[in-house]
Amino acid sequence: MRDPLELIRFEQDAHASELGARTMIVALGGLIDAGNTQRLLVQHLLAHGDPVVVASFDIDQLLDYRGRRPMMTFDRDHFASYDDPSLNLYRLGDDEGTPYLLLAGPEPDYQWERVVEAIQFLVRRLGVQLVVSTHGIPMAVPHTRPVGMTKYATDPALIPDNTPVFAAMQVPGSLESLVHLRLGEAEVDAVGFALHVPHYLAAMDFGDAAVAAADAIVGLTGLSLPVSDLAMQAEVHRAEIARQIEANPEIAEAVSGMEQQYDAFVEGQQRQSLLATEMSELPSAEEIGAELEEFLRAETGEE
Incomplete structure (x- = not known):
């Protein structure tokens, strides 16, 4: 080189x-x-x-x-x-x-x-x-x-x-x-x-x-x-996009379909995150086993 x-x-x-x-x-x-x-x-x-x-x-x-x-x-x-x-x-x-x-x-x-x-x-x-x-x-x-x-x-x-x-x-x-x-x-x-x-x-x-x-x-x-100026430019772009979509029903219908798919995906991700959080709060198998052993010792009077 x-x-x-x-x-x-x-x-x-x-x-x-x-x-x-x-x-x-x-x-x-x-x-x-x-x-x-x-x-x-x-x-x-x-x-x-x-x-x-x-x-x-x-x-x-x-x-x-x-x-x-x-x-x-x-x-x-x-x-x-x-x-x-x-x-x-x-x-x-x-x-x-x-x-x-x-x-x-x-x-x-x-x-x-x-x-x-x-x-x-x-x-x-x-x-x-x-x-x-x-x-x-x-x-x-x-x-x-x-x-x-x-x-x-x-x-x-x-x-x-x-x-x-x-x-x-x-x-x-x-x-x-x-x-x-x-x-x-x-x-x-x-x-x-x-x-x-x-x-x-x-x-x-x-x-x-x-x-x-x-x-x-x-x-x-x-x-x-x-x-700030970039955000103002983005507002202009959004207005132009909305104008073009309003003038084309086929595109508007396609965007509506994507909105439904996107919302369903986000909802699924939130449910998955909630399930993961709930699962993380459950005791592990080792913790359950240790608690069970402790319970059995208490019941039988073993030291």
């Missing part, structure tokens, strides 16, 4: 201690981002966090330009602009001034292991203690119910009280997933949130999922991320 550090260029002259932060959010697009969950969140954070570019990746080594051509603007008789892709590490501040890092840009097409090594170097160099990522996945759930999520982590202790929705399965890989795997092997704490987006909204902006993603990051990291 070629030197991973050749992929990185630091954009600031300050010492690493002045550029680092405890938390790094990783947002590298990838195979799927239902509801544009990650994109909406990243755009919001960059717009409200006074970002400073700490380091940049040599994107020319990593992208297949012919596979996903960047957009250019043609203005009457000349080319006016070019949306050059970039993969940057930003340093931002939350509402209380606490710094955090955000690695954002298009998922590299090439050299995944080398990119992961470069990311791990940045984690070590900048004193990162927790890496977080989030994106949307399509699910057969209605938009009228709370946004669910699948949690995953390099250490189960990072996601206590987690109730997995999926069993073991094989899924297409992504660079973010590989980052989580390699960080786990290096014993670095990393947590991911896959937000459950209604499958009929997978190709649309679904702000509720982005808000839920921000809330999950806040709950995990303690950062005070701005969410």
